[in-house]
Amino acid sequence: MSTPFNAEQPPERPVDLADGDELTAFVETYDDVLVEFYTDGCGVCASMEPVLSGVARSGAVVGTINPRDDPPLVDEYRIASVPTFVRFRDGEPVDRISEGFVPGEQLQAFAQG
Template sequence: MSVTFDAEQPPDRPIDLADSEALMEFVETYEDVLVEFYTDGCGVCASMEPVLSGVARAGVVVGTINPRDDPPLVDEYEIASVPTFVRFRDGEPIDRLAEGFVPGEQLQAFAQG
């Protein structure tokens, strides 16, 4: 499944990414990206949804992905707990945050580095 993102029109909401192919396309399209690795049934992950929406509306490009849908992602990005937030720049992971619930201002500051 090919996914197309538009670098000229960054999304103003979190984008759900289906698999590693979509993740790679997403992080290579935009210069700075915040990706949440989550799992279904994770209460903290669910509580992050409105926070992520606010961060996206503030101008941060946000993607979400469930690594259980593409298991090699767990090892590739060393996902030991969820939610884990990984900051990408120019397609490469540059920072990570895995502290459970993260308030909006703190997450936005992390995403904007």
Template sequence: MSATFDPEQPPGRPVNLADGEELAAFVDTYEDVLVEFYTDGCGICASMEPVLGGVAREGVVVGMINPRNDPPLIDEYEIASVPTFVRFQDGEPADRIAEGFVPGEELQAFAQG
């Protein structure tokens, strides 16, 4: 069963998403969403966690998903390296960054379009 999200109550912290179903529900709930595609054991991904927390505290809706838990996501979102950050607008991918570590201010500006 997929998690439910409240459009009136943005989470204020990064939300771990289990699979593609939860990802779809998450990006459909909020108008603008930043999603990090990561893998366990990725040092750069781990170093992004506090940055993502800061971005979420600034009002950006942030999700995190390991595409290895739902392999079709790798092809669907063209994940060739991690971390990959995808900005969703109105439930659809709008832009992406796949360049390794992204500083907080840069990620905040990217997330806000």
């Protein structure tokens, strides 16, 4: 399976991931990745969009995914509330924040580990 992701050219804005297969390909392409698990209609999730864009522009690789589009993701990544931010290193989840709105500087520091 070919992937649209290029490790040589990390994205400069958040990448919307359609399903678990895309999520897996995304986190396996880059060494360090921040992924927001969100749902449509979540006001806090919507308010995170400009923050995530800023984090991506600062050099972090950022992806977003709606686990309702691929329900097994809810159990696999223990998503109990949204937004939940999961940091991946070498394709594996290593840390998470699920406390609602996260300010830009805090999220950027979290993304950089």
